[in-house]
Amino acid sequence: MNLEKICSQVIEITKSVGEFILSEKSNIKELIVEEKGLHDFVTYVDKTSEERIVEKLKKIMPDAGFIAEEGTANNKGDKYNWVIDPLDGTTNFIHGITPFAISIALMEDNKVILGVVHELGLNECFYAWKDNPAYLNGEEIKVSSKNTVEKSLIATGFPYYDYDRLEPFMKTMEYFMQHSRGLRRLGSAATDLVYVACGRFEAFYEYSLNPWDVAAGAFIVQQAGGLVCDFNGENNYIFGKEIIASNRFVYNDFLSIVNDLMNKN
Ligand code: IPD
Ligand code: CA
Numbered sequence: 231m232n233l234e235k236i237c238s239q240v241i242e243i244t245k246s247v248g249e250f251i252l253s254e255k256s257n258i259k260e261l262i263v264e265e266k267g268l269h270d271f272v273t274y275v276d277k278t279s280e281e282r283i284v285e286k287l288k289k290i291m292p293d294a295g296f297i298a299e300e301g302t303a304n305n306k307g308d309k310y311n312w313v314i315d316p317l318d319g320t321t322n323f324i325h326g327i328t329p330f331a332i333s334i335a336l337m338e339d340n341k342v343i344l345g346v347v348h349e350l351g352l353n354e355c356f357y358a359w360k361d362n363p364a365y366l367n368g369e370e371i372k373v374s375s376k377n378t379v380e381k382s383l384i385a386t387g388f389p390y391y392d393y394d395r396l397e398p399f400m401k402t403m404e405y406f407m408q409h410s411r412g413l414r415r416l417g418s419a420a421t422d423l424v425y426v427a428c429g430r431f432e433a434f435y436e437y438s439l440n441p442w443d444v445a446a447g448a449f450i451v452q453q454a455g456g457l458v459c460d461f462n463g464e465n466n467y468i469f470g471k472e473i474i475a476s477n478r479f480v481y482n483d484f485l486s487i488v489n490d491l492m493n494k495n
C-alpha cells in the first residue's frame with residue numbers, strides 16, 4: 231500500500247470539501263443549526279461534508295470501513311477504517327470564528343497509519359503517514375523543545391455536556407493558570423493536537439472526546455516527535471475519552487499533574 235499517495239489523495243479531499251465548507255460560511259444561520267445533544271451542534275454543512283468525504287474515500291479504498299461522526303457511513307471494516315470528523319469546531323464555525331478543521335485518520339487493525347488535519351481558517355494542512363515525519367503545508371514539523379510546565383503554553387477543551395469530572399478538571403485549570411505560561415481553549419481538539427505537533431503548544435489535555443476528534447491529530451503529534459496517552463499514561467486515548475499530548479520534555483511532569491488532579495475529587 232502506498233501511504234504517501236493515499237495521504238496526498240486525502241489532502242486533495244480536504245481541500246475540495248474545505249472549499250465547500252468555507253463557501254457556506256456566510257449562509258449559516260442559527261435557524262439551520264440542530265442541537266444533537268446539550269450544546270452539541272450540527273449543521274447541514276457537517277453532514278454534507280461528511281457525505282462527500284465518505285464518497286471520495288470509498289473510491290480510494292473500497293474495502294475500508296468508517297467511524298464517522300455524523301453517521302453517514304458506519305460500516306466497520308475488517309482491517310482498515312477511516313475515522314472522520316468532517317468539521318471539528320462546529321461551534322466556532324457557527325459563530326464565525328476560527329479555528330475549524332477537517333480531520334481524517336486511517337486505521338489498520340486499530341492502529342492509526344495516516345492522519346490529515348486541515349485547519350480551514352488559516353488554510354493549514356497538517357499530515358503524516360506511518361514511518362515518516364509530520365508536515366504542515368509541505369514543511370516538516372516538530373514538537374517544541376521547552377522543558378518545563380512553567381514555560382509551557384497549554385491547550386484544553388471544556389466539556390459541553392459531560393460534567394461528571396468537572397470538579398477535578400477545574401483543579402487542573404487552577405493549577406495551570408498559576409504554573410504555566412497560559413491556558414487556551416481554541417474550540418477544535420484536532421487543531422489543539424496539531425498545534426502541539428508543530429510546537430505552538432507544549433501540551434494539550436481534554437476529557438470526553440470521541441475517536442474522530444483525536445485519531446488524526448494524535449498520530450500527527452507522534453510523528454512530529456511528541457507523546458500521547460490517556461490520563462493514566464496508558465494507550466487508551468482514541469476510544470477512552472481522555473487524552474494527553476505533549477512534547478517529550480514536559481511529558482512526565484505534565485502527565486503526573488493531570489493524573490494526580492483528575493483522579494482526586
Ligand atoms: C468539538 C471540538 C471541541 C471539543 C468538543 C468537541 P465538534 O468537536 O473538538 O474542541 O472541546 O468536545 O466535540 O463538535 O466541533 O466536532
Ligand atoms: Ca469534533
Ligand code: CA
Nearest residue numbers: 299315317318
Ligand atoms: Ca464535528
